[in-house]
Amino acid sequence: MQISNFPFKAVLWDMDGTLIDSEPIWIAEERKLMDSLGATWSDDDALYCIGGPKNRVDAYMRSKLPMDRRGEFEELALSKILFETMARRLGSQIPFAPGAKDLIDQMEQMQIPMALVTASTREIMDAALASIAGGYFRTTISDHDVERPKPDPQGYLLAASRIGVAIEECLVIEDSITGAAAAISSGAYLLGITRSGPLPEGEKVRHVKSLIALDLSGIVQLFQPLLVENR
Numbered sequence: 375m376q377i378s379n380f381p382f383k384a385v386l387w388d389m390d391g392t393l394i395d396s397e398p399i400w401i402a403e404e405r406k407l408m409d410s411l412g413a414t415w416s417d418d419d420a421l422y423c424i425g426g427p428k429n430r431v432d433a434y435m436r437s438k439l440p441m442d443r444r445g446e447f448e449e450l451a452l453s454k455i456l457f458e459t460m461a462r463r464l465g466s467q468i469p470f471a472p473g474a475k476d477l478i479d480q481m482e483q484m485q486i487p488m489a490l491v492t493a494s495t496r497e498i499m500d501a502a503l504a505s506i507a508g509g510y511f512r513t514t515i516s517d518h519d520v521e522r523p524k525p526d527p528q529g530y531l532l533a534a535s536r537i538g539v540a541i542e543e544c545l546v547i548e549d550s551i552t553g554a555a556a557a558i559s560s561g562a563y564l565l566g567i568t569r570s571g572p573l574p575e576g577e578k579v580r581h582v583k584s585l586i587a588l589d590l591s592g593i594v595q596l597f598q599p600l601l602v603e604n605r
Contacts, residue, residue, distance in 0.1 A: 380590055381601050382563065383539040385481055386530055387511075389492035390425075391549040392567060393478070394502055395471045396464060397424060403459050404435070407452070413438045424570055425550025426493035427523035428453040457495050465501035471549075472569075473585030480590050482510055489533035490514040493524045493552070512537050525552040527560035534562070545593070547585075548573070563597060578604060 391397040401420040408415040419438065423431045432453035436444055470478075481488055488511050492499050496516040503514070513536040520528045527541075534541040546557035549567040551574065557564040558576045566573040566581045573581060580596045582588060 379594065380484065380486060381594060381597065382486075382545040383543040384487040384489065384534065384537050384545075386489045386491055386533050386544050386546045386557075386562065387478070388546070388548045388550070388553045389490055389494060389499060389502060391570065392471055392547055392553075393474050393490065393508075394464070394506060395469045396460075396502065397570070399463050399468075400424075400460065403456060403463065407456055407459070408435065408438060411443060412440050413443075421571065425524060425552035427517060427552070428457065428493070428495070429523075430552075431456070457498060461495070461497040461501045464498055465505055468502055468505045470506060471567075471585065473588055477585050477588060477590075478510055484590065487512050487537050487539065489537055491524075491529040491533050491546075493517055493529075524550075525555035525559070527556045530556055530560040530562060534560075545597075554579075563600070565593065565596070 387393050390400065404420060404423065405415040415438070423434060429450065432450050435452045436447060478488070490499070490511045492515070494516060496518045499514060499516045502508070513533055515529045515533050517523050520532060522528045530546060531541055534544050542561045544562040545565060546560070546562045547565045547567070548554045548557050549570060554564060554566050554573040558574060558579065563578045564576065564580070566579060567584060568581050569584050578600055580600070
């Protein structure tokens with residue numbers, strides 16, 4: 375496939391669970407922290423927190439603490455502990471999410487402009503990118519770069535602006551409810567990965583179970599009917 379055949383001017387990647395297989399590590403570290411404080415952490419709790427942002431995760435974690443310990447932690451104190459731990463963990467041999475490496479390598483080979491947009495801190499993002507030697511992106515957006523994190527579209531709008539393309543001509547790849555909501559409200563096309571559960575629907579949305587065996591021609595086939603309708 376030639377680059378002229380790819381219908382999007384840029385691809386904007388989410389990080390956790392989409393580009394890198396970090397969600398099991400997040401869940402393990404959340405559970406370890408909560409266990410140390412006398413609280414339980416279920417799979418449903420972990421699912422609720424996928425995609426952040428940190429203020430929502432922090433508030434939820436504090437709500438799960440035993441009543442006699444809730445006054446011990448100021449706002450964002452728990453998320454600070456968690457995020458510092460994750461920055462250390464993700465700096466060492468973090469794997470790509472299933473199918474992500476092959477797909478992003480194809481995009482790089484075809485010189486498709488790409489950005490990374492994450493609700494994680496810049497420290498976590500930089501550690502993960504160093505771990506995967508991730509020099510793929512023209513720009514990277516962390517929670518330090520925006521006033522309003524996902525599900526607000528600010529991060530995706532900023533990424534498109536920095537690359538110099540209209541957000542309406544971008545494809546976002548996401549795997550969380552908050553991230554998908556941000557992508558949809560930004561005006562971008564969305565490829566949603568439903569490995570962790572259902573995601574929002576929309577006029578410019580297509581879903582896949584994972585990125586395994588999905589290539590650029592597969593993306594074109596998925597979105598071609600929508601592109602005809604919306605252009």
